[in-house]
Amino acid sequence: MSAAEKKALEKKSKSIHAIQSELENTNRIALSVDCVIFGFDENKLKVLLIRSDLKKYSGKWSLLGDLVFPKEDLDDAAYRILKQRTGLSDVYLEQVHTFGAVDRHPAGRVVTVTYCSLINVQHHKINILDNELHWHDVQTVKDLAFDHQQIFDTCLKQLQKRVQEHPLGFNLLPKKFSLRDLQNLYEAILDVKMDRRNFRKKFFTMDLLIDLNEMEQDAPHRPGKLYKFNFEKYEKKQKKWVGIDF
Amino acid sequence: MSAAEKKALEKKSKSIHAIQSELENTNRIALSVDCVIFGFDENKLKVLLIRSDLKKYSGKWSLLGDLVFPKEDLDDAAYRILKQRTGLSDVYLEQVHTFGAVDRHPAGRVVTVTYCSLINVQHHKINILDNELHWHDVQTVKDLAFDHQQIFDTCLKQLQKRVQEHPLGFNLLPKKFSLRDLQNLYEAILDVKMDRRNFRKKFFTMDLLIDLNEMEQDAPHRPGKLYKFNFEKYEKKQKKWVGIDF
DNA sequence: ATTTAATGTGTAAATTAAACACATTATCGA
DNA sequence: TCGATAATGTGTTTAATTTACACATTAAAT
Numbered sequence: 001m002s003a004a005e006k007k008a009l010e011k012k013s014k015s016i017h018a019i020q021s022e023l024e025n026t027n028r029i030a031l032s033v034d035c036v037i038f039g040f041d042e043n044k045l046k047v048l049l050i051r052s053d054l055k056k057y058s059g060k061w062s063l064l065g066d067l068v069f070p071k072e073d074l075d076d077a078a079y080r081i082l083k084q085r086t087g088l089s090d091v092y093l094e095q096v097h098t099f100g101a102v103d104r105h106p107a108g109r110v111v112t113v114t115y116c117s118l119i120n121v122q123h124h125k126i127n128i129l130d131n132e133l134h135w136h137d138v139q140t141v142k143d144l145a146f147d148h149q150q151i152f153d154t155c156l157k158q159l160q161k162r163v164q165e166h167p168l169g170f171n172l173l174p175k176k177f178s179l180r181d182l183q184n185l186y187e188a189i190l191d192v193k194m195d196r197r198n199f200r201k202k203f204f205t206m207d208l209l210i211d212l213n214e215m216e217q218d219a220p221h222r223p224g225k226l227y228k229f230n231f232e233k234y235e236k237k238q239k240k241w242v243g244i245d246f
Numbered sequence: 247m248s249a250a251e252k253k254a255l256e257k258k259s260k261s262i263h264a265i266q267s268e269l270e271n272t273n274r275i276a277l278s279v280d281c282v283i284f285g286f287d288e289n290k291l292k293v294l295l296i297r298s299d300l301k302k303y304s305g306k307w308s309l310l311g312d313l314v315f316p317k318e319d320l321d322d323a324a325y326r327i328l329k330q331r332t333g334l335s336d337v338y339l340e341q342v343h344t345f346g347a348v349d350r351h352p353a354g355r356v357v358t359v360t361y362c363s364l365i366n367v368q369h370h371k372i373n374i375l376d377n378e379l380h381w382h383d384v385q386t387v388k389d390l391a392f393d394h395q396q397i398f399d400t401c402l403k404q405l406q407k408r409v410q411e412h413p414l415g416f417n418l419l420p421k422k423f424s425l426r427d428l429q430n431l432y433e434a435i436l437d438v439k440m441d442r443r444n445f446r447k448k449f450f451t452m453d454l455l456i457d458l459n460e461m462e463q464d465a466p467h468r469p470g471k472l473y474k475f476n477f478e479k480y481e482k483k484q485k486k487w488v489g490i491d492f
Numbered sequence: 493a494t495t496t497a498a499t500g501t502g503t504a505a506a507t508t509a510a511a512c513a514c515a516t517t518a519t520c521g522a
Numbered sequence: 523t524c525g526a527t528a529a530t531g532t533g534t535t536t537a538a539t540t541t542a543c544a545c546a547t548t549a550a551a552t
Binding site: 441443444447448451465466467468469 | 508509510511512516517518519520
Binding site: 109 | 274357
């Protein structure tokens, strides 16, 4: 992380507090963005959290958030915050939900728009600055600051739903991956066990994996073949399926 | 519509303009809610629109929106606005997306949270006050004010997706309906034709329709049986299906 | 070399979706 | 009144998809 980014980060951590009196006086609504940044490491789904800087919530973890600038597009704000905190700029980022309970933030009336992002933990060295940032297993995330537990739960559910309908998971994997890697990812995100042979069949039928004719290295046993995802082919085919199922 | 509601409506139509100078001076963000209210009538999916009150957009139609009060929950604001405009209070209402481009509103920086709602046109007499409100066929909606076309498109897509996964459609039908009514609804929302016999089989297999042992009245030909939806049974069963399909 | 723990490849059964045909019932008009 | 009309109501047959399950192959570790 550059010095400039570090500075921007410190500046941020005060920004919501700084407007507290202003919020109370003007009787107006402030707008923030919170990012739920998912990663995948050691065959577990992770989420990046930051230690809360509010005394009321000291010791608790919270999501990465910041105020939206008055003349900044909402989506731009989300990308800016993601970039500030992780250095990432070329990743999947999707709006999930907006949380607007009156008392959701102790500093005053702050409505927050939540974005969800998936990054590859190995590809991007996150600066664990002053132990403020930490990758948590999603399984053990609990008791977050503010209403962040609710936000996190919503985003995880959305991720589980979306990952079944779109190839989001590939952003979490290395460029070259084995089918076992892919299955581990899906099992971690969806929290289910799948049949290895049917899983394999499923993806081969989709015909969206490119066989790289390479093998895993340093596998403890028989190495598997390596693949990459055919994003181009996926973009071309537009699904138009209609069914009723509830 | 009561006099009080009429007054509230008139007051509203100025509210965004009133804050224009304030927005410019304070350099802050205002928050609004826009409602996309879907209805169903004459076997067509409709959407309730209001004539734009801004000169810049005179003659164009727009969604029903209003500013969120500083000390009002976001969801409450959505229900308040829906109630103000339609008198409805006990309906399905769901947040869809938040739109926050800097220049999306001519009055200044207004970020808007969009909600989608489904109501039964016949059950709720909407006061078409001064020709300001009108039910439009969704098929012919185009060229809305502001970024409302984009918002509408997003909501329609979301509706089409959600209606396949949840029994939302029943809110648009009378309490007693025939299977033909139900199929007409789905065909209108999804914009597809379905096989009558397979459609029927689908819903009978779900076992969520209650046979009322009544027949349609005044049908031009052989009348069909009437049913109602078993909401209680639906609430009890929780779907936990996992699959990958993209 | 043998063991071990993976990968890689099918096949059969069950379930679900799609395509399709005909008898039944009420209305309408001659 | 009676046939024509235009719906509803009830299958069956076929195809496609999902699920369950078995065995040979490969490389590493001992």
